[in-house]
Amino acid sequence: DTAVSQTPKYLVTQMGNDKSIKCEQNLGHDTMYWYKQDSKKFLKIMFSYNNKELIINETVPNRFSPKSPDKAHLNLHINSLELGDSAVYFCASSQVWDPSYEQYFGPGTRLTVT
């Protein structure tokens, strides 16, 4: 049983397109996150949701819009894709909204914008 799953695993698209990445966790966790990992493996928090409410919204262009329909799902929609959006996007979850709890990561979605 996959704890945190993401779809798709790979996404190749052209500049200007709109795309979505879906994330689901079956751990019963309250908190979910989106991270962006660049080509140098630098991992940066983008958003954090706790019980479907947005908690953290780092300095991310408003072309990125997260949506949490329920506690188990956190999707990421990206409008007007740019070359610089190419990266690996990871979804993660933790039991509660507390950085002292371990986070469980999905397998990642490799986004390539051409």
Added chain:
Amino acid sequence: SQQGEEDPQALSIQEGENATMNCSYKTSINNLQWYRQNSGRGLVHLILIRSNEREKHSGRLRVTLDTSKKSSSLLITASRAADTASYFCATDERLAGTALIFGKGTTLSVSS
């Protein structure tokens, strides 16, 4: 957001040797975590050490924390080829609120 710094950036060793990775951070923390990332995969939590702890063990892993130097080290003993991965430290540095701040990672390569 501030971030931790791991060193070395890359480490190559032979199976059976020990691997030591270091992490430094900038402000006070409540705890520090280490994660492993295998190539093409998500991160996996390895161990958490709290600010009032100095050392923690988990199997072949040993983590130390020196809050006076704002640094931590991860020691993997008797390395195996399967330990080949990138290793990241993550802190809850207080300036960052409740987000985890990840370091840049150390890429470990263990050859048989």
